[in-house]
Amino acid sequence: MTERPAASLREAALADLDALRARHPDQFRTDWSERLRGAAVLAGIAGLTAYGLWTLDFSLARIFHGLGRLGGFALEMFPPSAAGRFGVFLHALAETLGIAFLGTLTAALFAFPVAFLAARNVVPNPFARFAVRRGLDVMRSVDVLIWALIWINVVGLGPFAGALAIACSDFGAFGKLFSEAIETCDRRPAEGVLASGGSSLHRIRFGLIPGVLPVLASQVLYFFESNTRSATIIGIVGAGGIGQYLTELIRVLELQQVAFLVLMILVTVAAIDWISGRLRRAIIGGSR
Structure with a gap:
């Protein structure tokens, strides 16, 4: 008795579907051109991926062969040891934090007024706005590592070049993000x-x-957290900070000291992430 109602409902649904197909044939017609375009896009992506793997000499065998050597390096890194240089490493870490802080703060201060010139609801002139936006694009299109190499040749080795590199790189990014936040701001108060x-x-x-302002402050805090890692990288090319010691110790295979430096960086980044996360929630929550 339970099969007959189910069968009758199925027949009714199929009959209604046939009626819908008859009334709206265009909606049920298969668009083969759209499917072919989708298949062509997928085939193009697959082809580019295969070409990239072939060009870059990608090899799973080399990866698996290198895993053993990677494990050997990992074993040589334990136990982490400062080798009596904890004070030196701590000073270098503080220098890295200083580079990230000053670079982020400088970029934010300079980008704040410029962002208003790139916002549509502040500067209606499209030509002036276009010029400012393209200038910001030029600044942020150059990677922080390239900026570090440029400033090292201008002001010499040291943390000053690192702070300038981060400031130049983040100036363009802050200008773009700040202007977008200004454009999406509620217009009623203005x-x-x-x-x-x-x-x-x-x-x-x-x-x-x-x-x-709360959104901009949240973005600045996030960039400070990210720039702490960037300051470590630019130190490798001579822009000061803990990255300078990191690259030297890697070259001479002092892996236990390398592990200690990496551990210091991980703890510092985790602490900054926790503190900045709480500050971001407090700032955004307090604005609601």
């Missing part, structure tokens, strides 16, 4: 300032900045 007789500067100061 319109209220103008309606009450305020000027354009008053609109920016009292209508836009209070709304976007």
